[in-house]
Amino acid sequence: MKRKRKLTQIQLREERAGYAFLLPSLIGTTIFIIIPIVMSLLLGFTEWNPMKGLAGLEFVGMENFKNIVDDERVVSALRNNLIYSFSYVPLTISIALVLATFLNKYVFFKIPIRMMTFMPYISSLVSVATVWMVLLYPESGPVNSILTNVFHVADPPKWFVSSQWALIGIIMMSVWHDVGYYCIILLANMQGLPQEVYESAAVDGASPIQTFFRITIPMMSSSLFFCITLATINSFKIFDQVNIITEGGPGFSTTVLVQAIYYYAFKEYKIGYAAAVAIVLFLVIFVFSTILQKAEEKLTY
Amino acid sequence: MKEKLNGNYKAKRLAGRIIATVIIGGLALMFVFPFLWMLSTSFKYEIDVMEFPVRLIPKNWNFKNYATVFLKSDFPGYYLNSIKVTFFAVAGELCITTMAAYAFGRLNFRGKKFLFTLYLSTMMVPGQVLLLPKYIYFSQLHITNTHLALILPSLFSVFGVLLMRQVFMQIPFEYTEAAYIDGASHLRIFWNLILPLAKPGLMTTLLLGFTWSWNDYINPLVFLSNEELFTLTVGLQRFQEDASTNYALIMAGATVSLIPLIILFLFTQKYFIESFASAGVKG
Structure with missing residues (x-):
C-alpha cells in the first residue's frame, strides 16, 4: 500500500532544486531529441517535399517501405552496411585485443606506441579520408607504387575507383582509424584484471598463447562484448569517409544507409522516403544490439 | 644451477x-x-x-x-568558424549537462526515475535519424545557414548527462551533507563543492565534446550552404574539390585542418586517452 506522504520542508526544497537543475536539459532534450524521434517515426509514413511547405505533407501508409524493397540504392546500401560491419567489427576488435595484450605486458615504449595507435581516432574522418584517397590513388599512389615495385604485384588494385576494391579500401581505412579507441578501452579493462591468476598460470608453465586464450579472453568477455556492441552500432552509422572518398560509388558499390538518407533528403528532397530509410537503419541497429545482448547473457559469466 | x-x-x-x-x-x-x-x-x-x-x-x-592555404584560400575563415562553433557548443554543453547530471545523480524528486529512463532510451536511436526533423525545425525557424543550427542541438548531449551523473554519484554524500544542513543552497553546493571535486570527469566531457564538435561533418554538411560559415571539415572538402589534382596542396590543407587537435593531443595525450577509455569503461 502506498501512502501519499507529505514532503518535509527540506525534501520540498530538494525537489524544487531537482526540477530547476534539470529544466534546461529537459526542454532541450524534448525539443531536439524526443520530439524528433517521434517525428521521424511519423515522417516515414508520409510523402513530403519541403519545398512545397507543410501543405505538401501527405500520409501514404506503408508505401515508402514497399518502395524500399525494390530500391537498388537502399538495398545496395544495406548489403554494403552488412559487409562492412561483418568485416570491420571482427578486424577492429581482434587487432585491438592483440595490441592491448602486447601493450599490457610484453613491450617497451608502451606510452608512445599507445599514443601512435590512438592518433587516427581523434583525427577528423574528413581529413584522414582525404589523405587515404591520395595514398591509395591507383596510378602511382604511394601504396600502389610500393605494391608494384617492392612486392612485384603486376596489377595492383584500383582501390576507390574500382567497384570491387572500393569497399575494401573503406574498411581498411576505418579499421585503421578506430583500432586505437577499442585498444585503449580493452587495455584499461585488462589492467584491472586480477594479477594472481596470471602469476599462477606462469608458475604452472602456461605459454603466453595459452594464457591469452585460456585466461585473458574469458576474463575479458564482458568488456569484449561491450566493445563489439559499440563497434557494431557505430559501424552501421558510417557516413563521413564514404561521402568524402567515393560518394557511394563507383555505382552503388560503397553506398551505405546514412548516405542513402542524406541523398534522398537533401539531394532529392524526399523527406518522407528518407525518414523511412532512417527507420530501417534504426531497426537494423536495434536487431543487432538485441542479438548481441542476448549472446552476452548466454556467453559471459 | x-x-x-x-x-x-x-x-x-x-x-x-x-x-x-x-x-x-x-x-x-x-x-x-x-x-x-x-x-x-x-x-x-x-x-x-x-x-x-x-x-x-x-x-x-x-x-x-602553406602560403596558398593561409593567404589565398578560405581556411582562416574555416578556422574561426570551427573555433566559434566548438567553443559555444562545448561551453554550453558543460553547463547544461552537468546541471542535469546533478539533478539525476544527487537530488530526489518525483518523476526522476521515469525521466531518467526516458533519457536512457533515447541513446538507442542513432543521431542521424534526428537529422531530418532538425532540418525541418531549423528551416521553419529560418536558422539553417547559421552556426546556431550546429551549436543548439549539441548542447543537449544525453551521453554527457549520463557520464557526469556517474561522476557525481561517486562523490560521497557525506561531503555535501554538512553544507546542506547549514542551509547552503543547491546552487552553492553544486558550484563550490561538487564541480571542483569532479574535475577529471569535467575534463572527460570537455575533451569528448571538443573532439566531437571539431570533427563533426554531417551537421555542417546538411545545415550550412553559405561558404563563409563553413567549418574546417566541410571547408576541407570544398578546398579539396577546388584543388582537384593538386595533391601537395590538398595535403597542406589536410595538415592545417588536423594540426590543432593533434597538437592538443600530443601535449595532453594522457588525459585524452584516459578520458576516452573511461567513457568506454563506464558506458
Whole structure:
C-alpha cells in the first residue's frame, strides 16, 4: 500500500532544486531529441517535399517501405552496411585485443606506441579520408607504387575507383582509424584484471598463447562484448569517409544507409522516403544490439 | 644451477620483449605513416608527390602550399568558424549537462526515475535519424545557414548527462551533507563543492565534446550552404574539390585542418586517452 506522504520542508526544497537543475536539459532534450524521434517515426509514413511547405505533407501508409524493397540504392546500401560491419567489427576488435595484450605486458615504449595507435581516432574522418584517397590513388599512389615495385604485384588494385576494391579500401581505412579507441578501452579493462591468476598460470608453465586464450579472453568477455556492441552500432552509422572518398560509388558499390538518407533528403528532397530509410537503419541497429545482448547473457559469466 | 636457469629465463624474456617491441612498434608506425606522408607531401612540389621510392623527407622543399592555404584560400575563415562553433557548443554543453547530471545523480524528486529512463532510451536511436526533423525545425525557424543550427542541438548531449551523473554519484554524500544542513543552497553546493571535486570527469566531457564538435561533418554538411560559415571539415572538402589534382596542396590543407587537435593531443595525450577509455569503461 502506498501512502501519499507529505514532503518535509527540506525534501520540498530538494525537489524544487531537482526540477530547476534539470529544466534546461529537459526542454532541450524534448525539443531536439524526443520530439524528433517521434517525428521521424511519423515522417516515414508520409510523402513530403519541403519545398512545397507543410501543405505538401501527405500520409501514404506503408508505401515508402514497399518502395524500399525494390530500391537498388537502399538495398545496395544495406548489403554494403552488412559487409562492412561483418568485416570491420571482427578486424577492429581482434587487432585491438592483440595490441592491448602486447601493450599490457610484453613491450617497451608502451606510452608512445599507445599514443601512435590512438592518433587516427581523434583525427577528423574528413581529413584522414582525404589523405587515404591520395595514398591509395591507383596510378602511382604511394601504396600502389610500393605494391608494384617492392612486392612485384603486376596489377595492383584500383582501390576507390574500382567497384570491387572500393569497399575494401573503406574498411581498411576505418579499421585503421578506430583500432586505437577499442585498444585503449580493452587495455584499461585488462589492467584491472586480477594479477594472481596470471602469476599462477606462469608458475604452472602456461605459454603466453595459452594464457591469452585460456585466461585473458574469458576474463575479458564482458568488456569484449561491450566493445563489439559499440563497434557494431557505430559501424552501421558510417557516413563521413564514404561521402568524402567515393560518394557511394563507383555505382552503388560503397553506398551505405546514412548516405542513402542524406541523398534522398537533401539531394532529392524526399523527406518522407528518407525518414523511412532512417527507420530501417534504426531497426537494423536495434536487431543487432538485441542479438548481441542476448549472446552476452548466454556467453559471459 | 637454479640461478643459471633463472638467468636463462630472464634472458629469454628480455629477447621476447625486444622482438615484440619491434613487431608492435612496426605496426604502430603503420598507424602514423599516413600522417607522416601527409606532412611531408605538403612540403613537396606537385611533380614529386607520386615519386618512387616514397620519400618522407622532401627532395626539394616547397613552402608555397602553406602560403596558398593561409593567404589565398578560405581556411582562416574555416578556422574561426570551427573555433566559434566548438567553443559555444562545448561551453554550453558543460553547463547544461552537468546541471542535469546533478539533478539525476544527487537530488530526489518525483518523476526522476521515469525521466531518467526516458533519457536512457533515447541513446538507442542513432543521431542521424534526428537529422531530418532538425532540418525541418531549423528551416521553419529560418536558422539553417547559421552556426546556431550546429551549436543548439549539441548542447543537449544525453551521453554527457549520463557520464557526469556517474561522476557525481561517486562523490560521497557525506561531503555535501554538512553544507546542506547549514542551509547552503543547491546552487552553492553544486558550484563550490561538487564541480571542483569532479574535475577529471569535467575534463572527460570537455575533451569528448571538443573532439566531437571539431570533427563533426554531417551537421555542417546538411545545415550550412553559405561558404563563409563553413567549418574546417566541410571547408576541407570544398578546398579539396577546388584543388582537384593538386595533391601537395590538398595535403597542406589536410595538415592545417588536423594540426590543432593533434597538437592538443600530443601535449595532453594522457588525459585524452584516459578520458576516452573511461567513457568506454563506464558506458
